[in-house]
Amino acid sequence: MAERFIPVADHRFLNTAPVIPPVLEAPTGLLADTFARPLQDLRISVTDRCNFRCVYCMPKEVFDKDYAFLPHAALLTFEEITRIAKIFVAHGVQKLRLTGGEPLLRKNVEKLIEMLSVLKTPDGHALDLTLTTNASLLARKAQSLKDAGLQRVTVSLDALDEATFQRMNDVDFRVSQVLQGIDAAHKVGLGPIKINMVVKGGMNDQEIVPMARYFKGSPFILRFIEYMDVGASNGWKMDEVVPSADVISRINAEMPLEEVDPNYAGETAERWRYKDGSGEIGVISSVTRAFCSECTRARLSTEGKLYTCLFATQGHDLRSLLRQGRSDEEIATAVAHLWRARTDRYSEQRTSHTEGLSQAVRKVEMSYIGG
Numbered sequence: 581m582a583e584r585f586i587p588v589a590d591h592r593f594l595n596t597a598p599v600i601p602p603v604l605e606a607p608t609g610l611l612a613d614t615f616a617r618p619l620q621d622l623r624i625s626v627t628d629r630c631n632f633r634c635v636y637c638m639p640k641e642v643f644d645k646d647y648a649f650l651p652h653a654a655l656l657t658f659e660e661i662t663r664i665a666k667i668f669v670a671h672g673v674q675k676l677r678l679t680g681g682e683p684l685l686r687k688n689v690e691k692l693i694e695m696l697s698v699l700k701t702p703d704g705h706a707l708d709l710t711l712t713t714n715a716s717l718l719a720r721k722a723q724s725l726k727d728a729g730l731q732r733v734t735v736s737l738d739a740l741d742e743a744t745f746q747r748m749n750d751v752d753f754r755v756s757q758v759l760q761g762i763d764a765a766h767k768v769g770l771g772p773i774k775i776n777m778v779v780k781g782g783m784n785d786q787e788i789v790p791m792a793r794y795f796k797g798s799p800f801i802l803r804f805i806e807y808m809d810v811g812a813s814n815g816w817k818m819d820e821v822v823p824s825a826d827v828i829s830r831i832n833a834e835m836p837l838e839e840v841d842p843n844y845a846g847e848t849a850e851r852w853r854y855k856d857g858s859g860e861i862g863v864i865s866s867v868t869r870a871f872c873s874e875c876t877r878a879r880l881s882t883e884g885k886l887y888t889c890l891f892a893t894q895g896h897d898l899r900s901l902l903r904q905g906r907s908d909e910e911i912a913t914a915v916a917h918l919w920r921a922r923t924d925r926y927s928e929q930r931t932s933h934t935e936g937l938s939q940a941v942r943k944v945e946m947s948y949i950g951g
Contacts, residue, residue, distance in 0.1 A: 596894060596895065596896055596897055597896075597897045597900045597901065598886075598896045598897070598898065598901065598914040598915075598917070598918055599914065599917065600901075600906070600910050600911075600913060600914045600917075601913055601914070601917050603913075604909050604910060604913045605909075605912070605913050605916060606909065606912070607667070607670035607671045607672075607702075607912050607916070609670065609671065609672045609701075609702045609703075610672060611671045611672050611916055611919050611920070612919075612920070613888075613919055613920060613921070613922035613923070614920070614921065614922060614923050615873065615922075615923070615925070617873070617874065617875060617876055617922070618672055618876050619668070619671050619672050619673060619876060619878060619919050620672060620673055620674050620675065620876035620877075621673060621674070621675045621676075621677070621876050621877040621878070622665060622668045622673045622675070622676055622677070622877075622878050622879075622880060623676075623677045623679050623877060623878070623879045623880070623949070624661060624665065624676060624677065624678050624679065624879075624880045625679050625680055625681065625683075625879070625880065625881050625882045625949050626655075626661070626678055626679070626680060626681075626683045626686040626689060626692065626882065627655070627680045627681040627682065627683060627685050627686040627882055628649050628650050628680070628681050628881075628882045629649050629680070629681045629682065629685050630643075630680055630681040630682040630685065630714070631682055631685065631714075631716055631751065631753075632682065632714050632716070632749040632750070632751050632753065633749065633750040633751055634736075634738070634748055634749050634750065634778075635747075635748060635750060635780070635783070636748075636778050636780060636807055636808075639750070640750055650882055650883055654882075654883045655882050655883055656880075656882065656883060656884045656899060656902075658688075658691055658692040658695055659695075660884065660899065660902050661692060661695075661696075661880075662692070662695040662696060662699075663902065663908070664880060664884070664898055664902070664911070665696055665699060666699055666908075667908055667911055667912045667915060668878070668915065669699050669700075669701060669702075669707065670702060670912060671912065671915060671916065671919070673707075673878075674701060674705075674707060674708060675707065675708040675709075675710070676696055676699075676707055676708070676709050676710070677710050677711065677712060677734075678692070678693070678710070678711040678712070679711075679712050679949075680712075680882075681882070682713065682714055682716065682717075683711055683712070683713060684711075684713055684716070684717040684718065684721055685717070690721075690724050690725060690727075690728040691728070693709065693711075693725060693728035693729050693730050694728045694729055696709055696729070697709055697728065697729025697730070698729075708731065709729060709730055709731050710730070710731060710732045710733065710734065711725070711730055711732075711733050711734070712733070712734045712735075712736065712776075713733055713734070713735060713736070713761075714735070714736050714749070714758070715735045715736070715737070715757070715758040715761030715762060715765075716753060716757065716758075716761070717761075718733065718735070718761030718762070718764060718765055719757070719760045719761045719763075719764040720764075722761070722764040722765045722767070722768045722770060723764075723768050725765075725768075725770065726768040726769055726770055730770060731770070732770050732771050732772060732773060732774075733765050733770050733773055734773070734774040734775075734776055735758065735761065735762055735765075735773065735774070735775050735776065736775075736776050736777075736778070737755070737758050737762075737775050737776070737777060737791075738777050738778055738779075738784050738787070739755070739777075739784045739787040739791070740755055740787060740790055740791060740794055741755075741787060741790070742754065742755055744783070744784050744786075744787055747783060747784075748778075748780070748783065748784055762775070762800065766799060766800075771799065772799065772800070772801060773799070773800045773801070774800070774801045774802075774803055774862075775791075775795060775800050775801065775802045775803065776803050776805055777791055777802065777803070777804050777805065778805045778807060779804050779805065779806065779807060779822045779827065780807045780820050780822075781807070781819065781820045781821060781822045782820060783820075785822045788804065788822075788827055788830050788831065789830055789831060789834060792831045792835060792861060793834075793835070795859070795861075796835060796854060796858050796859055797858040797859055798859065801859070801860055801861065801862060802861045802862070803849050803861065803862035803863065803864060804824065804827045804861070804862070804863050804864070805863075805864040805866075806821050806822065806823065806824060806863075806864065806865055806866060806867045806868060807820055807821050807822070807867070808866055808867060808890075818867075821867050821868070823865070823867075823868045824850070824863035824864070824865040824868060824869065825868070827863055828852060828863060831861065835854055835856075836854065836855040836856075837852040837853065837854060837855065837861070838852065838853060838855055839851070839852050840852065840853050840860065845874060848864050848866075848871060849862030849863060849864050850862060850863050850864075850865065850869075866890075870925075872924070872925035873925070875889075875924070877890075878919070879949040880898070880949075881895060881949050883899055884897065884898045884899025884900075884902065885897055885898065885899070886898050886915070886918065887949050888918065888919065888922045888924050889922075889924035890949070891924075892924065895949075896914075896918055898911065898914075898915075901914060
């Protein structure tokens with residue numbers, strides 16, 4: 581019998597060091613790839629560990645008690661992360677998002693936030709510094725995160741029904757604890773807070789309308805994310821994808837909606853607001869309505885590999901350049917060379933046969949580079 585789950589360790593230990601071109605260049609703040617997409621966002625995974633085992637990200641069948649996570653020495657230090665972030669900011673990055681695994685499991689992550697919060701864009705503006713979390717530790721850490729300089733958080737919450745929520749995250753953690761974390765973050769000013777719900781057909785799609793109803797009229801923005809074929813460990817199937825159009829239709833039938841313009845070019849979520857003025861929701865449709873043409877995001881893995889796409893099969897080892905003593909100018913030139921050569925548009929090329937592709941091509945796992 582063919583195994584459903586595919587080991588992911590190869591992505592963590594195969595090293596491909598970037599080439600440093602012979603002619604070095606100073607960053608100009610304007611860097612575009614082969615499709616004229618600028619580099620504006622950097623997502624930084626600070627740990628590969630998580631205390632949840634969500635079925636679409638870290639299923640227990642793969643990430644069990646015997647799974648070997650990265651040793652501490654393999655992780656980028658806070659100083660190394662800050663140095664890379666500074667180089668990316670010089671290239672035009674305006675937004676830094678800390679991810680995991682679960683980023684709040686990284687010891688003293690507040691110190692990293694302090695170090696990143698002082699970075700400025702070339703024209704002297706503050707960066708958009710945010711963090712995505714499952715909120716398991718958010719209630720106790722909200723104030724220290726705010727004090728360190730974090731501006732806002734995005735919280736993953738896949739259901740309000742207790743049994744459904746625990747089926748999705750596969751651990752004994754209660755919805756009320758997530759909601760307490762959200763309230764604590766709101767009280768200290770970590771906002772606007774976004775709530776992300778990954779919708780998997782047949783598992784939690786019955787929670788779409790209850791989630792919308794619960795957060796309607798609140799200061800929080802609920803976003804529905806189509807179940808994606810990231811990595812190879814989650815057994816993804818196209819028939820488990822609930823199209824965003826169906827999500828909007830279900831909510832609109834009970835709470836009328838109207839579409840609104842994006843906040844900025846390249847925003848991943850399509851925005852909808854309630855016609856009665858009681859807030860908005862978003863849908864992220866990377867399966868049924870791909871947005872590759874506007875993707876401005878790069879991803880840095882826990883141990884320093886650069887990925888230019890969420891669905892990538894290979895990373896570029898920036899840590900090796902750091903630890904070889906390469907200069908900022910050399911690393912910046914290597915990054916520029918990689919981004920200019922970027923051709924990624926996996927979601928636009930996806931077909932109904934993607935399930936087979938997921939098994940044939942070993943894409944990097946979501947838990948390794950964040951969502």
